[in-house]
Amino acid sequence: MKYKSINCFLFGFFLMQFVWAQDTVITGTITDEIGTPLPGVNIIETGTSNGVVSDFDGNYSIMVATGASLNFSYISYVTQLVKIDGNVVVNIQMQPDLETLDEVVVVGYSSEKKENIVSAVVTVKGGDLVETGVTNISQIIQDRLPGVITELGSGQPGADDVNIVIRGASSFKGGANSPLVLIDGIETASGFSQIDPGEIASFSVLKDAASTAVYGVRGANGVILITTKRGRIGSPKISVDVGTTVKTVSSTPNQLGSYDVLQLGNEAIRNTGRYDLYNNQSYINEFRYGDRDFIRYPEVDWYDVLIKDVGWESNARINISGGTESVQYFSSFSANKVGDILNNAGFNGYYNPEFSFNRYNFRTNLDFKITNSTKIAVNIGGRSELKRSPESEFSGDGTSRSDFSFYRLSYSVFFPGYLSGRICSGKSR
Structure with missing residues (x-):
């Protein structure tokens, strides 16, 4: 009996200690800025995992430690x-987070606050586009x-536009996956990549059926606003x-020398049985000597000869904006020059093989307030482009194309190189 009384005393002591540590019950009601009860508000005791959620009427009850x-x-919101400080009833009025709720997002033919959007819309601000330094949107x-994607x-x-697909391809035909593009509510047929980033206030992409429904079947592949x-x-x-901006070639494929190309070529000929194309071994062996005639037995690294280490791109823009109660204006002019990584220094002015692209953008947006209920908006914008490339051809429909590609350059064995008054042999620099 003696031991039983001691055990009961110890149990009662620890129970009393536990109740003493959690001796304050806090209750209250949580409302929004206009007094409407807020259900689902998280109430957590700081520094612990002790927490509750307000009920449908905004009421809550939580037991916490003193202080x-x-x-x-x-x-x-x-x-x-809130520090308790001996209070047992704590009513809270939540205040909206205006920085996020007041952000305006363009949706369809209107604009809404971010708090009202329930569809799949993603937006990039114009300032974020300019910070990258890239001029192709x-x-x-x-x-x-x-x-x-x-x-x-x-x-x-000038031909470096990105193919864009929103939430996966819907057709095996490439052009059928392009999204609908609207600039200030007007569909554009010439794309949007060459718009100057300094002209853009916001760039939004509508991705799901709820956000693109207003465009019907035209918005099936998504909409860019x-x-x-x-x-x-x-x-x-x-x-x-x-x-x-400085541009460099990220990587170039390694090519075999002339001797190895001819040796492997003969091996391929033996495998196919086309011995009429077979090269004499004595001819191939000449490519192994460093003092050979490089006109008859060429060895040219055409990547090293034709490609520079870096290419340069420069751009400049000027924007003017302001206005009064009756007229507001925004005007912009920009110039962009995209250089080439093709080395044209050794052509002595007789022929310029470089790729280049010059672009000039201009835009003027005017807003007139005629009366309190009548406003007129005038948008004027355009651009001028000058694209230069070698080996250009005009197809039957009047469009131009270029068949030039660094990755289709001939093997060093086929053509000798004569640049800046000297014969190319091996590495040019």
Whole structure:
């Protein structure tokens, strides 16, 4: 009996200690900024995992340690930290997070606050596009927008637009997967990649059926909405940007020398039985000597001869914006020059084989307030392009194309090189 009484005393002591550590029950009601009860608000005791959620009427009850602090959090509302200080009833009025709720997103033929959007829409601000230093819009959005798949098929200046597919391909025909592109609500047939990034206020992509429903079947592959900048009431603001970009070839394929190419060529001929194309072994052996005639037995690394280490791109833009109560204006002019990595220094001016691309963009947006209920918006924009490339041809429909490709350059064995008054042999530099 003696031991039983001791055990009961110890149990009662520990129970009393536990109740003493959790001796405060906090209750209250949580409402929004206009007094409407908020269900689902998270109430957590700071520094612990002790927490509850407000009920349908915004009421809550939680047992906490004396002097504890409570953290109240709810989506799209500012998180509040409240110290108890002996209070047993704590009513909280949550305040909306205006920085996120007031962000305007263009959806369809209208714009909505971010708080009202329930469809799949992703947006990039114009300032983020300019910061990259890249002048091709389709390249800027690579890896920036979830659900948007991009593929760059060429690095040729002026022909380096990215193929865009939103949430996967819907057809085996490549052109049938292109999204609908609208600039300030007007469909564009010439693409959007060559718009100057400094003209763009926001770039939005509508990805699901709910967001593209207003466009019908035209929005089946997704919709890209581009909103250009407009003037605001205030004194004139002038912005000038100048930038330079350095481009390099990420990797080039390694090629065999002339001797190895001819040896493997003979092996392929033996395998196919086309002995009429067989090269004499004595001819092949001449390519092994360093003092041979490089006109008759050439050895040219055409990648090293024709490709420079770096290519340069430069751009400059000037923007002017401002306005009064009756008229607001935004005007922009930009110039962009894309250089080439093709080395044309040794052609002595007789022939210029370089690829180059010059582009000039201009835009003026005007907003007139005629009356309190009548406003007129005038958008004027365009660009001038000059694209240069060697080996260009004109097809029957009047379009031009270039068959030049660094990866289709001939093997060094087929053609000798004579550049800047000297015969090319091996590495040129």
